[in-house]
Amino acid sequence: MRAIVDIPASEVRSDLTTILRAQGLPAGYEPDPRVTAQGEEALDLVTTLCAPRGVYASLDQTTFAVIYGGQGKNAPETPVAAVYPRADHLALFAVTLGPAVSVRIQELFARREFTLAALLDAAASEAAELAATALERRYVAALLAQGGGKTARKPAFLAYSPGYCGWDVSGQAALFAALRPEEIGIHLRESFLMDPLKSITGVLLGGPAAIHAFWDGYPFCTACESRDCRERIRRVLTGRADGA
Amino acid sequence: MEILQQLAVTLQKGQDSQVRELTRQAVEDGVPVQQVLDEGLIAGMGVVGERFRTHQIFLPEVLLAARAMYAGLDVLEPLLAAAEVPRAGTAVLGTVQGDLHDIGKNLVAIMLRGAGFSVIDLGHDVPPERFVAAARESGAQIIGMSALLTTTMPVMRRVVELLAREGLKGRIRTIIGGAPVSVEFAQEIGADGYAYDGVSAVERVKALLQDVSPGPA
Numbered sequence: 001m002r003a004i005v006d007i008p009a010s011e012v013r014s015d016l017t018t019i020l021r022a023q024g025l026p027a028g029y030e031p032d033p034r035v036t037a038q039g040e041e042a043l044d045l046v047t048t049l050c051a052p053r054g055v056y057a058s059l060d061q062t063t064f065a066v067i068y069g070g071q072g073k074n075a076p077e078t079p080v081a082a083v084y085p086r087a088d089h090l091a092l093f094a095v096t097l098g099p100a101v102s103v104r105i106q107e108l109f110a111r112r113e114f115t116l117a118a119l120l121d122a123a124a125s126e127a128a129e130l131a132a133t134a135l136e137r138r139y140v141a142a143l144l145a146q147g148g149g150k151t152a153r154k155p156a157f158l159a160y161s162p163g164y165c166g167w168d169v170s171g172q173a174a175l176f177a178a179l180r181p182e183e184i185g186i187h188l189r190e191s192f193l194m195d196p197l198k199s200i201t202g203v204l205l206g207g208p209a210a211i212h213a214f215w216d217g218y219p220f221c222t223a224c225e226s227r228d229c230r231e232r233i234r235r236v237l238t239g240r241a242d243g244a
Numbered sequence: 245m246e247i248l249q250q251l252a253v254t255l256q257k258g259q260d261s262q263v264r265e266l267t268r269q270a271v272e273d274g275v276p277v278q279q280v281l282d283e284g285l286i287a288g289m290g291v292v293g294e295r296f297r298t299h300q301i302f303l304p305e306v307l308l309a310a311r312a313m314y315a316g317l318d319v320l321e322p323l324l325a326a327a328e329v330p331r332a333g334t335a336v337l338g339t340v341q342g343d344l345h346d347i348g349k350n351l352v353a354i355m356l357r358g359a360g361f362s363v364i365d366l367g368h369d370v371p372p373e374r375f376v377a378a379a380r381e382s383g384a385q386i387i388g389m390s391a392l393l394t395t396t397m398p399v400m401r402r403v404v405e406l407l408a409r410e411g412l413k414g415r416i417r418t419i420i421g422g423a424p425v426s427v428e429f430a431q432e433i434g435a436d437g438y439a440y441d442g443v444s445a446v447e448r449v450k451a452l453l454q455d456v457s458p459g460p461a
Contacts (some may be wrong), residue, residue, distance in 0.1 A: 023302060024302045026299075029302070031302070032304075032308060035305060106346075114311055114350075115311070117350075189342060191396050192395050193393055
């Protein structure tokens with residue numbers, strides 16, 4: 001099952017609190033009113049400038065094993081390596097917001113609209129995450145619609161991306177070769193950087209919620225600042241995952 | 245001097261049009277340009293940097309002040325150039341080859357300019373040779389490199405190695421930053437410094453400049 005999906009820009013609009021948090025503002029802090037106004041402007045710009053598109057393609061464990069092996073640079077033990085053999089459903093995915101928002105961010109810096117530029121960057125990063133979540137919802141809906149699923153219960157999904165959790169970023173090469181996200185305008189540079197910048201790739205792994213529970217004591221976890229896997233796992237284990 | 249204190253306070257509030265006017269007024273009143281820069285604009289940004297460091301304000305507010313700083317610099321820079329007033333130093337900045345992420349580098353550039361440095365911003369996807377050539381041609385004392393990808397971090401090492409091969413290491417100091425970069429990585433590749441954010445970059449660059457070896461005659 002493979003599909004290209006256009007996602008309404010309204011679906012990737014974040015909120016002021018989220019982007020201010022991303023800029024380091026703590027809860028309860030009241031920023032300068034100009035910051036609040038420019039934050040709202042940044043959110044509006046995301047809606048205007050972004051043309052979110054995504055592609056997903058389901059695959060089996062054997063095929064994914066080869067892709068995941070990539071260039072042989074992954075950490076010796078990783079969460080993905082532990083989860084995917086127990087997953088009932090696997091799908092590669094890619095989403096992008098398109099190039100316009102990154103161009104505008106650069107223009108704003110050049111025009112010395114520094115605050116708006118930084119807030120737009122934060123809003124766009126969050127929008128890319130929301131686009132990935134929106135794509136996941138569509139994939140799960142399509143999966144359920146075609147009667148797929150080895151289990152009677154609705155599968156719980158989590159996404160993993162090259163460059164995180166021990167999956168070396170060089171894995172992008174094999175992922176791109178299999179998924180062909182060039183069809184939605186995402187290109188891979190020699191450094192494995194994606195163009196447009198506001199793009200996300202990865203694999204969706206689905207199955208019983210319990211397969212996603214992993215220990216966060218891998219060596220690379222100590223260097224991880226976000227630790228957002230804890231919250232994502234908590235959501236799937238409590239049945240509150242967006243795609244489940 | 246009251247007008248310079250007023251200028252510094254206005255800058256801290258990020259009021260760019262008032263900063264421009266006060267800067268003009270100070271110059272017209274005969275205050276030496278260097279003094280307007282040091283005791284007005286740089287003093288104001290110094291307070292902003294300290295308030296950021298102590299979490300009294302946050303990045304978007306720092307950037308409002310930086311915009312105001314630029315408004316004042318627009319008035320002063322032609323005068324500084326005409327009077328051949330020396331700047332705090334010159335830094336060549338860029339995001340390394342293969343990497344397009346330049347938000348962090350832009351913030352460092354803004355903060356360094358706000359601290360009185362001359363900044364040559366090479367943009368993103370900058371090869372090692374370009375960093376070194378730009379620093380050599382401009383007489384820069386600092387090369388600042390940013391990377392957001394682990395795959396592009398080795399370019400930083402290549403810049404340090406190239407400086408060494410050309411006999412410029414020590415004369416041109418290197419400072420690195422970016423999400424995957426650490427002080428340990430800086431030490432490993434022989435870079436002279438690491439900075440976590442724009443404010444710490446200014447502090448680190450100032451410290452490095454206290455310790456720059458004299459170049460060949």
